[in-house]
Amino acid sequence: MIEILDPTTEAAAPQSIAWAPRPTALDGKRVALIENTKFNSDQLLARIGDILKSEYGVAGWTMYRKHNASVPAHAEIIEEVKTSADVMVAGIGD
Amino acid sequence: MATLTSKRFSVQDESDAIELAFTRGWSDGLPVVPPTETRVRAMLEAARLEPGHQLAFIRDRAVAVTAEKVAINAVMAGCRPEYMPVVVAAVEAIGDPRWSYHGPGTSTGGAGVLVIVNGPVARELEINSGDNLFGPGWRSNLTIGRALRLVMRNVCGSLPGLLDRGTLGHPGRLSYVIAENEAESPWTPLHVERGFRPEQSVVTVVASDAPHQFYNQLSPDAEGIVTTLADDMRISGTVMGQSTYVVVLAGEHMRTIAADGWDKKRIRQFLFEHTQNSYAHLKRTHRMSGEIAPGDEQRMRPLVASPDDVVVVAAGGRAGAFSCYIPGWGSAKSSQAVSKEVKR
Numbered sequence: 001m002i003e004i005l006d007p008t009t010e011a012a013a014p015q016s017i018a019w020a021p022r023p024t025a026l027d028g029k030r031v032a033l034i035e036n037t038k039f040n041s042d043q044l045l046a047r048i049g050d051i052l053k054s055e056y057g058v059a060g061w062t063m064y065r066k067h068n069a070s071v072p073a074h075a076e077i078i079e080e081v082k083t084s085a086d087v088m089v090a091g092i093g094d
Numbered sequence: 095m096a097t098l099t100s101k102r103f104s105v106q107d108e109s110d111a112i113e114l115a116f117t118r119g120w121s122d123g124l125p126v127v128p129p130t131e132t133r134v135r136a137m138l139e140a141a142r143l144e145p146g147h148q149l150a151f152i153r154d155r156a157v158a159v160t161a162e163k164v165a166i167n168a169v170m171a172g173c174r175p176e177y178m179p180v181v182v183a184a185v186e187a188i189g190d191p192r193w194s195y196h197g198p199g200t201s202t203g204g205a206g207v208l209v210i211v212n213g214p215v216a217r218e219l220e221i222n223s224g225d226n227l228f229g230p231g232w233r234s235n236l237t238i239g240r241a242l243r244l245v246m247r248n249v250c251g252s253l254p255g256l257l258d259r260g261t262l263g264h265p266g267r268l269s270y271v272i273a274e275n276e277a278e279s280p281w282t283p284l285h286v287e288r289g290f291r292p293e294q295s296v297v298t299v300v301a302s303d304a305p306h307q308f309y310n311q312l313s314p315d316a317e318g319i320v321t322t323l324a325d326d327m328r329i330s331g332t333v334m335g336q337s338t339y340v341v342v343l344a345g346e347h348m349r350t351i352a353a354d355g356w357d358k359k360r361i362r363q364f365l366f367e368h369t370q371n372s373y374a375h376l377k378r379t380h381r382m383s384g385e386i387a388p389g390d391e392q393r394m395r396p397l398v399a400s401p402d403d404v405v406v407v408a409a410g411g412r413a414g415a416f417s418c419y420i421p422g423w424g425s426a427k428s429s430q431a432v433s434k435e436v437k438r
Contacts, residue, residue, distance in 0.1 A: 004111050005129045006101040007120050007166040007248040009157055039383060070197030070428040072154065 023087060026052060031061040032085035034077065036069040036092050048089055058087075095138060098131060098145050098162055115170065120248055122240065122268060126170035137165035140175035141182050141437075149182055150189020152250050154196035155257070159185055163249045164241075171241035177219060177234055180297060181241045183434040184209050187299040188242070192430040198301030198423045199252045203332070204260025205423035206267040207242055208302040208340060210407055212285035213295030215436050216273035223273035225411040227342065228266070228305055239269025264304040272409050278345070279408035280352040287358065288433045295436035300338055300405065301423035303331060310347070311415035316354035319347050320361060323419060324368035328397060331421025333371070333381045336399040338422035338431050341365065344410025347417045362401040369397035399426055 023029060031052055033045040042063065049061035062084065064077045069092060073081075081088055105111045111128030115121045127133070138145060138161055145162035152159065161182070168181045188195055188207060198205040211221050222232040230236065252258040260267070276283050285296035310322040323341065331337055341361070343351065351361065373390035376382035382395070398404055403426045410417065423429055 001104050001106060002108065002111060002128065002130060003102045003104050004114070005098060005131065005134055005162075005166050006103065007129060007163060007170060007244065009163065009249050009251070010101055068425060068428050070201065070424055071194060 026056040026058050026087065029058050029086040030084065031058050032081045032088040033061055033063040034073050034081075034088055034090035035063050035065045036090075037066060038069050038092075045089065052089075095135065096144055096146060098134060100162060100166060119253070120170065120244075122243060122247065124268075126244075127172050129166040129169040133169040134162070134165045136175045137168050137173070137178045138162070141165075141178040143178075143182070149185050152189060152195045152199075153191065155251055157250050159189060159245065159249050164245055167244040167248055168237075168241040171244050172233070172237040173241050174233070174237075177238050177241075179436045179438045180211060180215060180219065180221075180234075180238050180295075181245075183297045183436040184238070184242045184299060185245055187297060187432040187434045188246070190432045190434070193299060193301070193432045194429045195250065198429045199246060199250060200257050200259055201423065202259050202261045203303075203423050204263040204267070205301040205303065205429075206264060206270045207239075207246075208266065208300045208420060209239055209242065209271040210284060210298045210300070210340070210405075211271065211273040211295070211436075212276065212283050212298070213290075213436070214293065215295035215438070216276070221271065221273040223275040223409045224345075227272055227344070227410045228270075235271045235273075236269045239271040243267060243269065266302070266304055270302070272342070272407070274407050275345075275348075275409045278412075279348065281358050281406070281408055284405065284407055285433060290433070290435065295438070296433050297436060298405070298431055298433040300340055300420075300431045301429045302338075302340060303421045303423070305342070305418040305420050306330060307416050307418045309416055314350065316351040316356040316361075317364075319351055319417075320356075320364050321368065323417065324365055327365065327419050327421075328369045328371060329379075330397075330419070332424070333397070334376065334395075335422075335425045336396070336403070336427075337424055338403050338405060338426045338429075339365075339398055340405045340407060340420040340422070341417070342407050342409050342420070343417045344414065345412035346415050348408050348410075358406040359401075361406050362404040365404050366396060366398060366401040370394040371397070405431055 143161035150159040246252040
């Protein structure tokens with residue numbers, strides 16, 4: 001018999017970020033849309049923002065543009081969204 | 095040395111261990127060397143690292159990469175223990191926020207990690223910088239790069255179809271390690287250009303497409319060769335991305351260009367100026383969005399944002415009028431070339 005060692009990550013690193021409490025409804029909420037700079041992503045997000053407004057009653061939306069698609073939203077966006085929005089829509093698509 | 099904490103699996107023999115690596119999804123598709131405790135400890139001792147030492151933290155995946163896990167994967171890749179410090183430096187480099195792991199490690203662009211080794215370690219470990227540069231035949235080139243990819247797969251979660259979404263990938267994603275031919279190069283070595291001393295050993299990592307070979311057997315001078323190169327490069331990679339480019343100049347071309355008095359800086363500047371495309375061409379060929387506007391025939395977009403984004407390396411066989419260029423992944427803003435010293 002021989003013994004071999006597991007090469008994979010067995011435990012996730014401790015989570016250092018506390019999740020913000022989730023809203024139970026979207027009525028009157030301010031929405032931040034995080035645009036990833038890819039072609040047409042702004043149009044898709046604007047459509048989502050409009051649907052959130054017409055069908056879910058959000059107060060309005062503001063779009064923020066990341067520096068580029070492959071990095072997280074930069075610090076200025078995060079700081080502003082903290083005070084100017086209640087919920088955000090972010091994603092990545094090709 | 096502290097206790098190794100990784101989970102242990104008992105198997106009948108080495109052959110069963112190889113099969114277990116396949117069935118548990120630990121392999122890149124080739125057989126691995128079974129990572130026994132003795133082999134893993136030899137790897138850690140060669141780099142003088144404690145198993146729990148954190149070599150990198152991949153922020154966007156919240157993954158800590160420990161020396162123990164890197165050593166296990168280096169054993170599996172077939173590394174000799176003395177290769178471990180080079181693997182460690184490469185892991186530190188891809189964990190550097192400037193390399194921005196999650197982009198090139200996940201993207202549909204399918205980048206490999208080109209590892210360029212400079213300094214004494216390249217010669218001591220016989221890391222190939224000559225004939226058949228990217229091809230098979232050298233244990234250190236093949237296993238160091240393989241170890242890095244196994245770390246990405248097994249530790250960082252870059253699993254094909256999950257958090258590795260490469261549309262095509264390329265063969266360099268199995269292993270992609272070269273050394274600069276400092277012994278024969280007339281130019282400043284890459285690591286010295288990047289701020290290290292000549293006697294330091296350094297790895298430089300670049301998120302990269304596959305190599306594109308070009309041919310020029312006609313030119314007796316530098317400008318002729320780099321003109322061919324620029325013409326080949328002009329429409330390459332994502333064209334619009336303004337990535338890093340690596341240019342690898344092999345023996346014949348290197349000697350011809352250097353004999354003409356051109357240094358790496360002049361090569362970079364020439365390539366920056368002669369790889370630009372007109373807005374009109376980019377729009378006609380559907381690389382840039384929008385209709386052609388007045389002035390677009392004259393308005394030029396550089397292939398790279400700056401001459402400094404062209405990394406020039408002297409390497410490859412002595413014979414043959416071939417060299418190559420390697421488009422980088424995405425944009426240089428998204429993922430930069432990163433250099434780390436090999437600590438021994």
